[in-house]
Amino acid sequence: MTTKTRGCNELVSEVIETGLCTLCGACTGSCPYLAYYKGRIARLDNCSRTEEAQCYDYCPRTYTDLNAVSQKIFGTQYTASEIGEVKDVVMVRATEPIVKDHAQYGGAVTALLSQALSDSMIDGAVLTKTLDDESPSAFLAHNIDEVLQCAGSSYMACPVLSSYNQIPKDSKDRLAIVGTPCQVLSMAKMKAIPPGNRVNVENVKLVIGLFCTWALSPDKFHQFLKENCDLPKVKKFDIPPPPANKFDVYTSDGKTSFPLEQIRKFTMPACAFCLDMTSEFADISVGSVEGAEGWNTVIVRTDAGAQLLEQANKIGKLEVRKLPEANLQHLKEAALLKKKRALKEITKKSGSSVNLIYLGLPSELAKLLLD
Numbered sequence: 001m002t003t004k005t006r007g008c009n010e011l012v013s014e015v016i017e018t019g020l021c022t023l024c025g026a027c028t029g030s031c032p033y034l035a036y037y038k039g040r041i042a043r044l045d046n047c048s049r050t051e052e053a054q055c056y057d058y059c060p061r062t063y064t065d066l067n068a069v070s071q072k073i074f075g076t077q078y079t080a081s082e083i084g085e086v087k088d089v090v091m092v093r094a095t096e097p098i099v100k101d102h103a104q105y106g107g108a109v110t111a112l113l114s115q116a117l118s119d120s121m122i123d124g125a126v127l128t129k130t131l132d133d134e135s136p137s138a139f140l141a142h143n144i145d146e147v148l149q150c151a152g153s154s155y156m157a158c159p160v161l162s163s164y165n166q167i168p169k170d171s172k173d174r175l176a177i178v179g180t181p182c183q184v185l186s187m188a189k190m191k192a193i194p195p196g197n198r199v200n201v202e203n204v205k206l207v208i209g210l211f212c213t214w215a216l217s218p219d220k221f222h223q224f225l226k227e228n229c230d231l232p233k234v235k236k237f238d239i240p241p242p243p244a245n246k247f248d249v250y251t252s253d254g255k256t257s258f259p260l261e262q263i264r265k266f267t268m269p270a271c272a273f274c275l276d277m278t279s280e281f282a283d284i285s286v287g288s289v290e291g292a293e294g295w296n297t298v299i300v301r302t303d304a305g306a307q308l309l310e311q312a313n314k315i316g317k318l319e320v321r322k323l324p325e326a327n328l329q330h331l332k333e334a335a336l337l338k339k340k341r342a343l344k345e346i347t348k349k350s351g352s353s354v355n356l357i358y359l360g361l362p363s364e365l366a367k368l369l370l371d
Contacts, residue, residue, distance in 0.1 A: 006056045008033045008047035016041050019269040020061040020358070022182040023218070025138060025159025027055035029166045030198065036159045039135070039219025054195050060185040061270065065360035069185070072192040073281050074302070080365045082332040082339070084280030088300040089331075091289045091323045092309075095316055102151035104236070105288045106296035108318065109178060109208055112284065113147050115312040116176055122205055125176040128158045133231050135218040138163030152236055155247075156222065157215040157268050161186055167199040175199075176206040181276035184209040188281035206304060209279020211287025211297070213338065214264075214271040221266040225249075229256060241290040272345045275359065277335040284309065289327060297323060297331065343369045 006014075008031065015021050021041055027034050033047040034055060056062055070078040074085045083089075094100050094107030102110065116122045127150040129139035136158035141147045160179050167173070177187055190201045225231060233251040239260065240248065247263040249256045279285045284305030289295040300306045312318040343366065347353045353370060354363075 006062075008043065008055050011056045011059055011062070012043050015059055015061045016043075020273060022060060022180075022215075022268065022270045022274070023157040023159050024060055024179070024183045024186050025162035025165070026058045026060065026183070026186040028159055029138075029162030029164070031055050031165075036162060039157075039217050039222075041159075054197060057193065058186050058189050058195065060182040060189070061273070061358045063358055063360055064185065064189060067360070067362065069188045069192050069281060073188050078362070078365070080339075080368050082336040083278045083299060084276075084285075085301050086299055087302070087306055089323050089328055090298050090300070090309075090320050091292065091295045091327070092298050092313075092318045092320045093295050095319055098148065099151075099317075100294075102148050103294075104152045104238070106294055107151070108286045108296035108298055109210075110147055110151050111312055111317045112208060112286075112308055113141075113176060113178070114144050115315065115317055116206055116308055117144060117147070118315075119308075119311060121174065121308065122176045123173040125178060126160060126163045127178050128154075128160055130154045130156075133226070135222040140167070153210075155216050155237055155239070156218040158218060164204075165198055169197070169199055171199050171203070173203060174205045175203050176208060177204055178208045178210065179279070180210050180212040180215060181274060181279045182270075184279040184282045185276065206284075206308065207282045209282030209285040211278050211285065212274075213277060213334075214267045214274075216263070216266045217268055221263075224266065228258075241288075273342055273349065273357070275339050275342045275361075277338040278331070287331075289323070290330060291327070295321075297327070339369050 011027060028036050033043060033045050035042055035044055066078040070076055092106055092108050094103060094111040099107040099110045113125050124140050124142045125147060127139050127141050128136045129150045130136045136154050136156050138160045139150055140163050141150060160183050184207055187207055194201045229249050233253060234249060236250040238248045245260045246257045247260055278299060283302040285299040287297045289297050300309055313320045346356050350357050356366060
């Protein structure tokens, strides 16, 4: 018996209409039937082209065999490790003044991309760019000046992978992808089963994952910012570590703070069902260091990530130190808490501890996380 291929229509009914869509952008950019519009994915027309079906296949919220993905990326089965596969965990900060001036925290992502461009490891990087009076958008940067334009975080969801999908199929450019856990998972699914109608996924030489607890609705939160801030003057957004419990907006006139609970109401609904805080399927993952201003936590996961970090340190673009054990343990606790919380929300939504909706998670691991 032949299994019916799923495509755009099933993606809409199973993911978009059920509140599971993360706005990763994996289904947009090349598909004529789906488009990003005002903070959501809109279906422009019914689609019957299920022979391609890759909008469905690479969505991070359609069924994902985590063992198969982990085997492809790391050569190992998926485990219940709090922060995924790890070669090393360190704290780093950029040394170049221009990078530090643009950095959200330690400037690690920008410094790593700068090194990758200098070494000709990559020819371009798929990033998120925020302009003065617009919500974030996907951007393909080809040099360090363009990378610097994308530094910092808006904390808003962005369909980053739409930019990857728009790259000509015959392009030979070597690429880096910088994204949140859902975007990183989508790229991992592409690597596990390469697409036939997009640029060769083997061209993606580097995936840098960002730590993410939740993302904000780009439409609703951007409107909130327009009403409460002078957006052209905004220089940086930040969520300081506990017990601050606030969202800071830095402008040329100073700093404005909002209670974090006021901001949380703009969280994307899909974030409640996300298991991954540290972008577990990336080559290298980057977050902040709690209690150490101006530093990034970096999790090295693959040989490519290790070699890039070593080279950036050797050249002097990054200062690298051992991450204190207390910070590492707190990171693991936070990541594990997110896994447990997500599993509870997933089973609540499905109505069964067996039906994990999109997660192809070994039953023994699911049981361990649900206990």
